[in-house]
Amino acid sequence: MRxxxxxxxxxxxxxxxxxxxxxxxxxxxxxxxxDSARTAASxxxxxxxEPPGPVDLAVIAVPPGLVAEVLAEAQAAGLARAYTDVAxxxxxxxxxxxxxxCRTSDYIGGHPMGGAERSGPLAARADLFEGRTWVLSPxxxxxxxxxxxALELVALCGAVPVVMDPGAHDRAVALVSHTPQLLSSMxxxxxxxxxxxxxxxxxxxxxxxxxxxxxDPELWVEILSANAGVVADVLDEVAEDLRATVGGLRALQSAxxxxxxxxxxxxxxxxxxGNRGRSRIPGKHGxxxxxxxALTVLIGDQPGELARLFGDAGQAGxxxxxxxxxxxxxxxxxxxxxxxxxxxxPVLAAAxxxxxxxxxx
Amino acid sequence: MRxxxxxxxxxxxxxxxxxxxxxxxxxxxxxxxxDSARTAASxxxxxxxEPPGPVDLAVIAVPPGLVAEVLAEAQAAGLARAYTDVAxxxxxxxxxxxxxxCRTSDYIGGHPMGGAERSGPLAARADLFEGRTWVLSPxxxxxxxxxxxALELVALCGAVPVVMDPGAHDRAVALVSHTPQLLSSMxxxxxxxxxxxxxxxxxxxxxxxxxxxxxDPELWVEILSANAGVVADVLDEVAEDLRATVGGLRALQSAxxxxxxxxxxxxxxxxxxGNRGRSRIPGKHGxxxxxxxALTVLIGDQPGELARLFGDAGQAGxxxxxxxxxxxxxxxxxxxxxxxxxxxxPVLAAAxxxxxxxxxx
Numbered sequence: 001m002r003x004x005x006x007x008x009x010x011x012x013x014x015x016x017x018x019x020x021x022x023x024x025x026x027x028x029x030x031x032x033x034x035d036s037a038r039t040a041a042s043x044x045x046x047x048x049x050e051p052p053g054p055v056d057l058a059v060i061a062v063p064p065g066l067v068a069e070v071l072a073e074a075q076a077a078g079l080a081r082a083y084t085d086v087a088x089x090x091x092x093x094x095x096x097x098x099x100x101x102c103r104t105s106d107y108i109g110g111h112p113m114g115g116a117e118r119s120g121p122l123a124a125r126a127d128l129f130e131g132r133t134w135v136l137s138p139x140x141x142x143x144x145x146x147x148x149x150a151l152e153l154v155a156l157c158g159a160v161p162v163v164m165d166p167g168a169h170d171r172a173v174a175l176v177s178h179t180p181q182l183l184s185s186m187x188x189x190x191x192x193x194x195x196x197x198x199x200x201x202x203x204x205x206x207x208x209x210x211x212x213x214x215x216d217p218e219l220w221v222e223i224l225s226a227n228a229g230v231v232a233d234v235l236d237e238v239a240e241d242l243r244a245t246v247g248g249l250r251a252l253q254s255a256x257x258x259x260x261x262x263x264x265x266x267x268x269x270x271x272x273x274g275n276r277g278r279s280r281i282p283g284k285h286g287x288x289x290x291x292x293x294a295l296t297v298l299i300g301d302q303p304g305e306l307a308r309l310f311g312d313a314g315q316a317g318x319x320x321x322x323x324x325x326x327x328x329x330x331x332x333x334x335x336x337x338x339x340x341x342x343x344x345x346p347v348l349a350a351a352x353x354x355x356x357x358x359x360x361x
Numbered sequence: 362m363r364x365x366x367x368x369x370x371x372x373x374x375x376x377x378x379x380x381x382x383x384x385x386x387x388x389x390x391x392x393x394x395x396d397s398a399r400t401a402a403s404x405x406x407x408x409x410x411e412p413p414g415p416v417d418l419a420v421i422a423v424p425p426g427l428v429a430e431v432l433a434e435a436q437a438a439g440l441a442r443a444y445t446d447v448a449x450x451x452x453x454x455x456x457x458x459x460x461x462x463c464r465t466s467d468y469i470g471g472h473p474m475g476g477a478e479r480s481g482p483l484a485a486r487a488d489l490f491e492g493r494t495w496v497l498s499p500x501x502x503x504x505x506x507x508x509x510x511a512l513e514l515v516a517l518c519g520a521v522p523v524v525m526d527p528g529a530h531d532r533a534v535a536l537v538s539h540t541p542q543l544l545s546s547m548x549x550x551x552x553x554x555x556x557x558x559x560x561x562x563x564x565x566x567x568x569x570x571x572x573x574x575x576x577d578p579e580l581w582v583e584i585l586s587a588n589a590g591v592v593a594d595v596l597d598e599v600a601e602d603l604r605a606t607v608g609g610l611r612a613l614q615s616a617x618x619x620x621x622x623x624x625x626x627x628x629x630x631x632x633x634x635g636n637r638g639r640s641r642i643p644g645k646h647g648x649x650x651x652x653x654x655a656l657t658v659l660i661g662d663q664p665g666e667l668a669r670l671f672g673d674a675g676q677a678g679x680x681x682x683x684x685x686x687x688x689x690x691x692x693x694x695x696x697x698x699x700x701x702x703x704x705x706x707p708v709l710a711a712a713x714x715x716x717x718x719x720x721x722x
Contacts, residue, residue: 035688044665113564172559180570185635186602192637198533202642203474208569209541213639217632221625225613232610241547249593252586264582271578274546276553278574281563304405327396
C-alpha cells in the first residue's frame with residue numbers, strides 16, 4: 001500500500017492514519033470539521049491536501065449512520081481503488097449501502113476493536129489497534145483485491161483480522177462491548193447520589209467494573225442507535241437474570257429453610273454462569289492458558305516453613321502458579337505441591353534440593 | 362499490642378495474622394479446620410498453640426452468620442481483653458450479638474475492605490489491607506479501650522479507619538461491592554454459551570468489567586445472604602434503569618423522530634448518571650484529583666508540528682495531562698494549550714523556549 005485516504009479524523013481515523021503514516025504510506029486526511037483534519041495533520045497523521053489521483057485504499061471513519069452516504073460520494077468522486085469503513089456495527093451500514101445502490105465489489109466492511117472511552121484526534125495513537133482484533137465483513141461480491149487491501153491495512157496497524165458476517169458481528173459486539181458498557185454505567189449510576197462515606201468504601205472491584213462508565217454518552221448513544229434492537233434483546237436476558245437474582249435474595253431472608261436453599265441456589269447459579277463466561281475471555285494478547293506441572297515438597301512442622309519454601313522458590317527465579325497442601329494427620333508437617341511452568345520444574349527441583357528441601361517422586 | 366488471637370484462618374484472618382506477626386505481635390491461630398490453621402502457621406502467621414492468658418485483641422474472622430456464636434464462646438473462655446470481627450456485613454452480626462446477650466463493652470464491629478476473589482490461607486498476604494479502608498462500627502457501649510485496640514489493629518495492617526453505623530455500612534457495601542459483583546457476573550454470564558468467535562472479540566472493556574466475575578459463588582452466597590434485603594433493594598433500582606434503557610433502545614428503532622429523540626435521551630441519561638457516579642470513585646490510594654495549570658504554545662502550520670511539540674515536552678520530562686487546540690482561521694497554525702502539574706510549568710516553559718517554541722502570556 002502506497003497511498004490511503006482517511007475520511008473522518010476522530011480517534012479511530014487519526015489512529016489509523018498515524019499507523020499508516022509511520023509505515024511510509026502517503027495519507028490524505030479529510031473531515032467535515034476542517035479543524036479536526038488539521039489537528040490530525042499537525043500530529044503527523046498525513047496531509048489535508050487533495051490526493052493527485054485515486055489512492056490504494058480509502059478508510060471511511062465516520063459514525064455508522066453516515067457510512068453509506070460517505071461511501072457513495074467517495075465512489076462517485078473516484079477517491080480510491082478500494083474502500084472500507086470502521087463502524088462499530090455492520091448490519092445497518094450494509095443495509096444502507098444496499099438501499100443506496102453503492103458498488104460493493106470494491107468495498108469491505110471493517111471494525112477494529114479498540115477503546116471508545118476517549119474521542120477526537122488528540123487521543124489518537126499509532127498503536128491503538130496493536131494486537132487487537134479487527135473484524136472484516138466482506139459483501140457477497142467483494143473482490144479479492146479489496147479484501148487484500150483491507151488485510152494489508154489490518155497488518156499495518158498491527159491488528160489481527162477475523163472475518164465475520166454482519167449479523168454475527170453485531171450480536172458479538174452487543175455481548176462483549178455494548179452490554180458491558182451499559183451495565184457498567186448502571187453500577188456507577190448508583191453512586192451518583194450516594195453518601196460520601198459510602199463512596200469512600202470503593203475498592204478495586206467497583207473501580208474495575210466501572211472504568212468504562214466514564215465513556216462519552218453522546219458518542220455511545222450513536223454507537224448504540226445502530227445496534228439498538230440486538231442490545232435490547234441482550235439486556236432483556238440480563239433483566240431475566242436480575243429478576244431471578246432479586247427473587248433469590250428475597251428468598252434468602254425467608255424463615256423457611258427450603259426457600260432459603262432455593263434462593264441460595266438461584267444466586268449461585270447466576271454466579272456460576274458468570275464464572276464460566278469469564279473463564280472464556282481470552283487474556284491480554286489472546287494467549288491460551290499455560291499448562292503447569294507439579295513438584296511435591298515435604299515440609300516440616302516449624303512455623304514459617306511454607307514462607308521459607310516460597311522464599312527459596314522465589315530466589316530460584318521461579319513463578320509459583322498454584323499451591324496445594326496435604327498435611328499429615330495431627331501435625332503441621334506434610335506435602336506441598338507447587339504448580340510451575342514445565343520448563344521451570346528441573347530448575348526449581350535443583351534449587352530446592354540445594355537448599356535442603358526433600359522432593360517427592 | 363503485644364498479643365492477638367485470630368479465630369478463622371481464611372484469606373482475611375491469615376492476612377491480618379501475617380501483618381501482625383510481621384510487626385512483632387504474638388499471634389495465636391485458631392480454626393475449626395485444623396489444617397487451615399496449620400497452613401497459616403506454616404506461612405509464618407503465628408502459632409496454633411494456646412495462648413498462656415488473655416490476649417490484647419481477638420480478631421473473629423469467620424462468616425457473618427457465625428460471628429455472634431464465636432464471640433460468645435471466646436468471651437466465655439476469657440480469650441481476650443477486646444474483640445473485633447471482620448464480617449463483610451454489620452447489621453446482622455450486631456442483631457445476633459444482641460439476641461445472644463453478648464457483652465459489647467469489649468467488642469467493636471469491623472470490616473476491612475479487601476478483595477474477595479480468592480479465598481483460603483494460601484492466598485493471604487501481609488499487605489492485603491495496605492492503604493485500604495477499614496470500617497469500624499462501635500456498639501453504643503463499646504469502651505475506648507476496645508476502640509483503641511481496633512484502631513491499633515487497623516494501623517498495624519496499614520489500613521485507613523472509617524467509623525460508620527451498621528446500617529450505613531451495609532447500604533454502602535451493597536453499592537460498592539455486592540451490586541458490582543452480581544452485575545459483573547451477569548455480564549460474564551452472557552458469554553457462557555456464546556459463539557467462540559464472539560468471545561474472541563473481547564477487549565479490555567469487558568475484561569475489566571468482568572474481572573470479579575471469577576469470584577467464588579459459595580463464598581459470595583454467604584456474603585450476600587447476610588445483606589440480602591439491602592442488595593435486593595439496590596438491584597431493584599438497577600432493574601428500573603435497565604427497563605428505561607431497554608425502552609430507550611427500542612424507541613431508537615422507531616420511525617418517529619420524536620420517539621427516537623426520547624429514546625436517545627433515556628439512554629444518555631443513564632450513562633450521564635454513570636459518568637457522575639464514576640467520577641466520585643476515589644483513585645487507587647484515595648488521592649484527590651490533582652489540579653493542573655495551563656501553558657499556551659504557538660504552533661506553525663507544518664505537518665507534524667504537534668508531534669514535535671509533544672516530543673519536546675516529553676524530553677523535558679514533563680507529563681502532559683490534557684491538551685486543547687485553537688486553530689487560526691483557515692490554517693493549521695494556532696495555539697496549543699498544555700495542562701501540566703503546577704510545579705512543571707516553569708520547567709516546561711524553559712525547555713520549550715530553548716527549543717524555539719513561542720509561549721503566550
